[in-house]
Amino acid sequence: xxxxxxxxxxxxxxxxxxxxxxxxxxxxxxxxxxxxxxxxxxxxxxxxxxxxxxxxxxxxxxxxxxxxxxxxxxxxxxxxxxxxxxxxxxxxxxxxxxxxxxxxxxxxxxxxxxxxxxxxxxxxxxxxxxxxxxxxxxxxxxxxxxxxxxxxxxxxxxxxxxxxxxxxxxxxxxxxxxxxxxxxxxxxxxxxxxxxxxxxxxxxxxxxxxxxxxxxxxxxxxxxxxxxxxxxxxxxxxxxxxxxxxxxxxxxxxxxxxxxxxxxxxxxxxxxxxxxxxxxxxx
Numbered sequence: 001x002x003x004x005x006x007x008x009x010x011x012x013x014x015x016x017x018x019x020x021x022x023x024x025x026x027x028x029x030x031x032x033x034x035x036x037x038x039x040x041x042x043x044x045x046x047x048x049x050x051x052x053x054x055x056x057x058x059x060x061x062x063x064x065x066x067x068x069x070x071x072x073x074x075x076x077x078x079x080x081x082x083x084x085x086x087x088x089x090x091x092x093x094x095x096x097x098x099x100x101x102x103x104x105x106x107x108x109x110x111x112x113x114x115x116x117x118x119x120x121x122x123x124x125x126x127x128x129x130x131x132x133x134x135x136x137x138x139x140x141x142x143x144x145x146x147x148x149x150x151x152x153x154x155x156x157x158x159x160x161x162x163x164x165x166x167x168x169x170x171x172x173x174x175x176x177x178x179x180x181x182x183x184x185x186x187x188x189x190x191x192x193x194x195x196x197x198x199x200x201x202x203x204x205x206x207x208x209x210x211x212x213x214x215x216x217x218x219x220x221x222x223x224x225x226x227x228x229x230x231x232x233x234x235x236x237x238x239x240x241x242x243x244x245x246x247x248x249x250x251x252x253x254x255x256x257x258x259x260x261x262x263x264x265x266x267x268x269x270x271x272x273x274x275x276x277x278x279x280x281x282x283x
Contacts (some may be wrong), residue, residue: 023144024128024131024137024140024141024144027067027070027140027167027168028070028167029063029064029066029067029069029070029167029168029170030063030066030168032063032066032069032070033061033062033063033065033066036062040065040066040069043065043068043069043072044062044065044066044069047065047068047080048060048065050080051082060107060109061110061111063168063169064107064109064110064168064169064170066168067167067168067169067170068105068107068170070167071105071165071167071170071172074165074167075098076097076098076103076164076165076172077095077096077097077103077105077172078095078096078097078098079095079096080093080094080095080096080105081093081094081095081096081102082094084104084175084177084182085182089108089109089118090106090107090108090109091106091107091109092104092105092106092107093105093107094175094177095172097164097172102175102177103164103172103173103174103175104161104172104173104174104175104176105170105171105172106143106146106170106171106172106173107169107170108139108142108143108169108170108171109169110135110136110139110169118138118139118142118237119133119138120245121142121216121236121237121239121243122138122141122142122145123244124239124242124243124244124245125145125239125240125242125243126240126242127145127148127240128141128145139169140168140169142236143166143168143169143170143171143236144166145236145238146163146171146235146236147163147166147171149213149235149236149238150162150163150173150235151163152211152212152213153207153208153211153213153232153235153238155211156207156208156210156211156213157207158204158207158208158232159204159229159230159231159232160231160232160233160235161173161174161175161176161231161233162174176224176226176231176233177226182224183224183225183226183231184224184225185220185221185222185223185224185225186220186221186223186224186225186230186260187219187220187221187260189225191264194261194264194265194266195266197230197261198257198261198266198268200230201223201230201257201261202257202273202276202277204230204232205218205253205254205257205273205277206276206277206279208232208238209241209250209277209278209279210279212240212241212242213235213238213239213240213241214238214239214240214241214243214246214249214250214253215232215235215237215238215249215253216237216238216239216249216252216253217234217237217249217252217253218232218253218256218257219253219256219257219260220256220260222234250274250277250278251270251274254270254271254273254274254277255270257270257273258270258273
């Protein structure tokens with residue numbers, strides 16, 4: 001495996017309460033679903049009958065299909081491909097984007113999402129004050145949170161899937177993969193140089209923290225190798241450093257990362273990693 005490179009760091013705002021609150025009221029997709037004109041109805045029937053959506057059709061509401069319809073109208077999606085992964089909260093599909101680019105389409109299922117688990121990551125985040133217990137608003141907040149976190153991470157110089165568009169409970173982002181299939185997670189590859197890979201991952205964690213974010217679920221399952229680079233994925237649950245559980249989540253990330261690299265023969269400690277990430281070892 002090649003040596004991993006780091007992205008140049010853009011000028012990012014200092015972490016603080018400058019985070020803009022995110023609107024989780026009805027979107028254009030909700031309006032389209034309510035009006036349900038003939039063109040949308042035809043699109044909905046066509047998508048529901050395609051092979052990749054048949055199984056999930058029962059848990060996709062009309063506004064989800066309207067979100068897909070709006071993303072097609074806006075030119076972010078040209079044609080749908082097959083499923084990349086399925087989960088209890090979201091399914092991810094490949095799709096053709098503009099100029100023959102391949103994109104990933106992540107569809108969160110409002111009726112099937114783990115509402116309680118999501119709230120634990122949203123409560124205390126300054127961007128999502130006043131969300132309340134409305135399940136739809138919680139899921140919509142989660143999707144917008146993932147989009148915002150991806151944008152923030154990219155600005156801080158971390159390799160992540162490039163966020164492209166968000167509409168209601170659907171997120172469009174860069175596809176990490178080739179014609180041979182999706183990028184491999186660190187858990188699925190043999191690391192020839194675990195020391196170098198660890199240096200990259202810890203630098204990513206430090207850059208995220210410097211931009212005011214803690215991943216909250218970082219492990220070998222949320223780190224992907226694509227084009228000989230390491231990417232961080234699944235930032236939906238990432239919290240700001242002001243979140244009341246931010247330090248607990250960071251401790252867990254450090255434990256998971258050092259445990260994985262320890263199994264690769266690289267002797268590192270969670271305390272040392274945390275000190276590097278937070279800058280405590282600079283003092």
